Amino acid sequence: MDAIKTLCMLNTDLCPNALECLRGITQLDHLPISRDVLLEKIAEYDAYFGHTDIMIDKKIIDRAKKLKVIAAPSTGTDHLDMELLKERGITVLSLTKEYALLDNFTATAECSWALLLACVRKLPAAFASVRAGNWAREEYTGRQLSGKVLGVLGVGRLGKMTVEYGKAFRMRVIGCDPKDFTIPGVERVDFETLLQESDVISIHIHLRNETRKLISGDAFNRMKHGVIIVNTSRGGIIDEAEFLKALESGKVAAAGLDVIDGEWLEDITKHPLVHYAQEHDNLIITPHIGGATVEAIAGARNYMAQKLSDYIVNNFRQEKHNA
Secondary structure, eight states: OOOOEEEEEOOOTTSTTGGGGTBTTBEEEEOOOOHHHHHHHGGGOSEEEEOTTSOBOHHHHHHOSSOOEEEOOSSOOTTBOHHHHHHTTOEEEOSTTOHHHHTTOOHHHHHHHHHHHHHHTTHHHHHHHHHTTOOOGGGGOOOOOTTOEEEEEOOSHHHHHHHHHHHHTTOEEEEEOSSOOOOTTEEEOOHHHHHHHOSEEEEOOOOOTTTTTOBOHHHHHHSOTTEEEEEOSOGGGBOHHHHHHHHHHTSEEEEEESOOTTTTOSSGGGSHHHHHHHHOSSEEEOOSOTTOSHHHHHHHHHHHHHHHHHHIIIIIHHHHHHO
16 A cells, blocks of 8 residues: 655644545655645645645646645634645544633633734834824824624634624624624624624624625625724625725725735735735734644644544545555
């Protein structure tokens, strides 16, 4: 029986023992993250263990003649061409429905709140001013959250954490989700009401066909003037061309984004939102660091390595033996 070959392109500095469960059951190659190397090498491998850093598109999939499984230690799969992978019979393992594990990860919800505070108190601009030698206190007058309306779009795992932060900051909290929920101190509302009544909108929904560009020009028109938007979900949920118009007009007073649509651009400075943020203080963008804490990274990669190991033992080896 030929050796089962697995390629890992993940940094395991925070979880140095994560790959031990794969050794002995597969020929494991651990290489630095590189799209060019992946294109060159992927044809040799049965399994690939990688993260969102590299877009797994048709060009890579066409070269992956032996590939049977991809393991991604992330909840999102928008870096994968899921339709083509399904068509080619390639299994995708992710953390999307690993609720018992994910309930321990608060990192992304905490990041969303950090972005909100940075927006309402103008922290990056104030810090930049001090670093430049200025002490212009009233130039960076912000707003308090107490008494404002927090609208949480998607009251799932992360949304439920976020509504509790809002309550702790004495906000009126409303939530919109297709599934029924009952949370003391949180009013369930429809999408229209959330748009109309929120002073802050925090987005916590999955990117699907029906949610792509859900926050459209029409949605912006129905929001309060001066609304603040926080998005730690996926960039494609927002129509970015309309979003830029809303930022420029003041309809959106400020926004904190941990995600943008087009994170895999070779030159990220060419992205319209990044270009805007270079010249305006009312848009804060971080490089998809919501889940990038020591606890979340180590936990996710350890868990997914074991999940891939189990898959190989239960599926791969038997397939090769039967062949």
